[in-house]
């Protein structure tokens with residue numbers, strides 16, 4: 319068996335240890351005589367798996383008791399609608415910073431339910447930077463402010479948390495959850511699809527301040543009310559049981575690795591190897607301003623489409639897969655989530671050096 323280095327933006331690599339544990343427990347979880355996939359979500363065994371996952375996530379992210387943790391379905395994309403339906407309930411307006419496609423989708427979807435205002439955008443420079451926004455730029459009457467904290471497609475990340483005063487700040491952290499510590503208390507809602515840095519696709523994690531729950535618009539479908547899920551321990555209906563189980567294994571792995579401070583240290587080390595190479599290469603270059611670079615998603619180009627295509631094809635043959643950039647931007651992108659080992663990045667850079675020499 320030869321596992322490749324998978325630089326996919328999502329679904330993406332999972333820690334090998336997590337996969338091995340899942341394999342060991344595939345036919346029988348503990349002494350239950352069954353796989354986690356086959357268990358009733360109402361069983362004592364499954365409830366224990368669920369509770370342990372939530373407790374470990376709370377511990378790792380330092381989530382205070384006045385926040386609910388929900389394990390939902392529908393991906394981060396469903397949150398683009400759930401947020402306005404549940405939060406645009408006082409003045410029916412919300413503020414948005416658009417830093418890429420996902421941020422824009424959240425903005426567009428909210429505009430269907432209320433007054434969505436564009437506060438700032440980095441579209442003028444192909445989303446290659448994060449706009450600097452201050453407290454006075456936001457509407458004090460907005461029901462919430464929405465940002466996308468790490469922009470998976472363009473490879474930018476906020477290096478600051480916007481100050482929004484009393485207006486709840488909502489952040490999409492799909493592609494940076496668990497990559498480094500984040501101060502949960504600065505946010506009203508944090509949400510993430512699991513398939514980037516946590517688990518297989520299927521579960522969406524929502525961390526929401528409890529006072530924001532319970533005021534959904536009348537038109538909100540029952541399944542799209544946060545209240546429905548918070549009142550039922552995320553088991554109003556069948557949850558994505560297996561994805562939650564794998565998420566739980568990932569949380570345990572992170573704890574064992576040394577928590578989010580340690581993840582940050584490792585992620586900074588990995589990203590530096592790649593960015594240092596890009597900064598010194600004559601052929602490859604990064605596309606994002608240095609101060610807003612993501613630790614997780616690293617886009618780069620040669621400036622020549624044919625050479626880009628050749629690089630993607632040859633890298634694939636050498637065991638580095640999914641390096642092609644997002645279909646909307648072209649070029650290359652290396653997603654280096656928590657599960658990407660440092661050797662994966664070192665070997666990729668070696669390969670890039672060789673490619674550069676051979677194609678100079």
Ligand SMILES: *Cc1c(COP(=O)(O)O)cnc(C)c1O
Nearest residue numbers: 393394395420470490492493511
């Ligand atoms: C992948 C991604 C999404 C979309 O997630 P789905 O779970 O496919 O809906 C949204 N936001 C960000 C930042 C992403 O990276």
